[in-house]
Amino acid sequence: MTNLKIFLSLVLFMAASKVWAQEFYRYKNADGQIMMDGMIPAEYVSGGYDVRRKLTAVRL
Numbered sequence: 001m002t003n004l005k006i007f008l009s010l011v012l013f014m015a016a017s018k019v020w021a022q023e024f025y026r027y028k029n030a031d032g033q034i035m036m037d038g039m040i041p042a043e044y045v046s047g048g049y050d051v052r053r054k055l056t057a058v059r060l
Helices: 002-017 042-047
Strands: 019-028 034-037 050-057
Touching: 019 042
Parallel strands: none
Antiparallel strands: 019 034, 019 050
């Protein structure tokens, strides 16, 4: 019974780790161009930004 619990726990862990959300920030830079990146430079925070999420699948 213990082996079954360990096996099921490992299967659930692997399934949960295959997909995660990655955040992207959309903002306007100093030239007025719309940028999208995984981080936003501090000087552009006051100008406003949008947060986008993308689900990413990972192959094991």
